[in-house]
Amino acid sequence: MSTMSSPKPQEGVCGLAEVMGPESWSKVSCPCCISAQVEPLVLIQLAEDVQPNTKQWIMSMISAPQESGGAGLLAHPGEDASWGRIVVAAPRCTLLKVTEDLGLCKADKDGNMITFSFNDRDKFSNIDDMEKFLTLAERQYVVKCGLESMRATKDLRIPGVSGDKGVLKSRQSIFQKLQKAKLILDVFPLRHERKLKTLGQEWYSQKSLWGQPLDRIHAYFGGSIAFYFSFLDFYTWALVPPAVVGLFITFFLPRWGSPDVDKITIPDLVNKSVSQDVDGDQLSVSGLMVQAVFSMIWSTVFMELWKRRSAALSYRWGCITLTERFQEPRPGFTGVQGINPVTGRLEPLFPDWKRQMRVGLVSVPVVLLFLGLVVLGMLGFYYFEAIMSSYHKATGSIITATLSYLPSVAHIIYTNILGNAYRNVAQRLTDYENHREESSYQNHHTTKVLVFTFFNNFAVLFHIAFYKQDLNLVRKRLSSLLILSQIVNQFTEVFVPYIVDRFYSSPEKELKEDDPEADHLQAEGSLPAFPGLFAEYIELLVQFGYLSLFSCVYPLTAVLLLLNNITEIRGDAYKICRLFRKPFSPPETGMGVWQAAFELLGFVSVVSNCWLLLLAPRVKAFTQDAGLSPAAVLVYAILVEHALIIIKLILAFMIPDEPDWVRIKREQIEYRSMKAVSQQKVKRVPTSELLPLKS
Incomplete structure (x- = not known):
């Protein structure tokens, strides 16, 4: 057995090289994995009461071969055997084998991206330098996969742990057992x-507002985070066209939305009883129609172009042919220990009917209760809005005009508080439902939050627009939402992160003066875990809803969102780099379920904008002058709505989801992979089977 030599000092790897003594890394037997330098990748934080022999056993399982139930990784005890942390690295062969299991594409020596194969590894460029062949995020995710793959090959007891807490059954997940027994408290990448x-x-920190180092973001933080910032960047600059249109409508159609124009009818125009500038505006296509049709076209083109960009990034980052892996039970999944009929492994089992009962009898009523609280807040908003409106009509002063916005501001604060409370409740409900797979857990959690978010943020606007049919109130409500959110966002995205980083969360503030290198890991572990991108995607989805559903009544929506998102990009980047631990980020092919949510909102926007057109005073005056009955107007509106949906579908069909060059590259990858599989099958066929049969 050859031993890994002590690692060379590496700037920026938390000073681990100076902490670790020689001959402290676990041993490897594969000659190609022997290296003069080991890269620390992941830190495992143990409970304070873990005994040295328990820590030594955990390290032995981490370094054991995968055939023996281990992870095939490298482990280091840190300062000493009693230190409550384990540093984990990955040997070359483990990195390459998991890369093949994930289905990642890498560049061969000709520069072509092809699906990686361990048996054909010599065909790939940079194969001898893992820091160039795999990104830091990919190497750290490989370690996570290795830790989760550890399984007991027989019944055994964890040394130093008494009672059922230390019992491991055959084929049981070792890593999940250690987590549930509270022996492992946390695992995070360094x-x-x-x-x-x-x-x-x-x-x-860059002064330029344009562009982001997406490749560097992907290399350091991984696919899911890189796709979020790529989408945020693409969405932000896609707001420029609707912002220009909104400015044109606002400043070049000065009569937009004024009470005088809203009262104009077709007979007034015919009788020349209005001024020439208003008359010219009325005889042309109104700003409402321009904004409504433009929003529908823009949302469709935006999402289709994003699909193309997403496909290009997926190819560039080697994720276009990811393998769909069988999902292991998530750490929070509980149940009676039994044999999984699919895998034959020992794991917790939980009947589906119990889960459905929990969903139907607990989750659904609680969600409906919160939706009822939304309605209650909406009724309170209407009540105080009526009081303030009557008070303003009685006085007519500037002060009362300003105070008329107070009901909207108060209701916005109420919805934000209710939304924050609901997110915690939704997560607790999803935990209670006890989903086995992580994907199922995320889908149920996302569905709960999306339903409530849509209702909480848009119910009032829909009710005002389609029931009360008060476009001026919709305009006032939407402007209040956007301006208040701007103020809150600037405070939370810029000021608060700076104060927290400056005075509270900086890891360097926790370093000891006598031994800062040894204390670096403890300082990094004191940072809070990254909360994920869920709230960030929700914020963008709400923005997209305001713009695509209601911007026709407030054309400056895109302008305010553009100014907000320019700050949002820098604020989110600052937070993830400075305020949180580095998260694990799996390879991704895109935004996943969020892309479907944005596309669904785009279809709803067609219906919303079509019916908002019906409420425009000019359209009402035209239908009344034409002598159309309400039933006939409804039929025409449905026809227009269906025509717009057909136009949207035609636009989506005309814009391919992939650029031609990406489609060709993907088909080349699929062809080469299929050809390689067929050649391997031929090699495995015995020679006797290839001989012709004797007559």
């Missing part, structure tokens, strides 16, 4: 300070 500093200088 930050690379030098790379992180360089990334920050190019990302949130």
Whole structure:
């Protein structure tokens, strides 16, 4: 057995090289995995009461071969055997084998991206340098996969742990057992300070507003985070066309939305009883129609172009042919221990009918209760809005005009508080439902939050627009939402992160003066875990809803969102780099379920804008002058709505989801993979089977 030599000092790897003594890494037997340098990738934080022999056993399982139920990784005890942390690295062969299991594409020596194969590894470029062949995020995710793959090959007891807490059954997941027994408290990837500093200088510290270092973001933080910031960047600059249209409507159609224009009818225009400038505006296509049709076209083109960009990034980052893996039970899944009929492994089992009962009898009523609270808040908003409106009509002063916005502001604060409370409740409900797979858990959690978010943010606007039919109130409500959200967002995205980083959360503030290198891991572990991108996607989805559903009544929506998102990009980048631990980020092919949510909102926007057109005073005056009955108007509106949906579908069909060059590259990858599989099958056929049969 050959031993890994002590690692060379590496700037930005938390000073681990100076902490670790020689001959402290676990041993490897594969000659190609022997290296003069080991890269620390992941830190495992143990409970304070873990015994040294328990820690030694955990390290032995981490370094054991996968055939023996281990992870095939490298483990280091840190300062000493009693230190409550384990540093984990990955040997070359483990990195390459998991890369093949994930289905990642890598560049061969000719520069073509092809699906990686361990048996054909010599065909790929940079195969001898893992830091160039795999990104830091990919190497750290490989370690996570290895830890989760550990399974007991027989019944055994964890050394130093008494009672049922230390019993491991055959084929049981070792890593999940250690987590549920509270022996492992946390696992997180280590930050690379030098790379992180360089990334920050190019990302949130740059003076230019255009562009982001997406490849560096992907290399350091991984696919899911890189796709979020790519979408945020693409969405932000896609707001420029609707912002220009909104400015044109607002400042070049000065009579937009005024009470005088709203009262104009077709007979007034015919009788020349209005001024020439208003008359010209009325005889042309109104700003409402322009904004409504433009919003429908823009939302469709935007999502289709994003699909193309997403496909290009997926190819560039080697994720276009990811393998769909059989999902292991999530750490929070509980149940009676039994044999999984699919895998034959020992794991918790929980009947589906019990889960459905929990969903139907607990989750659904609680969600309906919160929707009822939304309705209650809406009724309160209407009540105080009526009081303030009557008070303003009685006085007519500037002060009362300003105070008339108070009901909207109060209701916005109420909805935000209710939304924050509901997110915690939704997560607790999803935990209670006890989903086995992580994907099922995320889908149910996302569905709960999306239903409530849509209702909480848009119910009042829909009710005002389609029931009360008061476009002026919709305009006032939407402007209040956008302006207040701007103020809150600037405070939370810029001021608060700076104060927290400056005075509270900086890891360097926790370093000891006598031994800062040894204390670096403890300082990094004191940072809070990254909360994920769920809230960030929700914020963008609400923005997209305001713009696509109701911007026709307030054309400056896109302008305010554009100004907000320019700050949002830098604020989110600053937070993820400075305020949180580095998260694990799996390879991704796109935004996943969020893309479907945005597309669904785009279809709803067609219906919303079509019916808002019906409420326009000019359209009402035209239908009344033409002598159309309400039933006839409804039929025409449905026909127009269906025509717009057909136009939307035609636009989506005309814009391919993939650029031609990406489609060709993907088909080449699929062809080469299929050809390689067929050649391997031929090689495995015995020679005797290839001989002709004797007559």
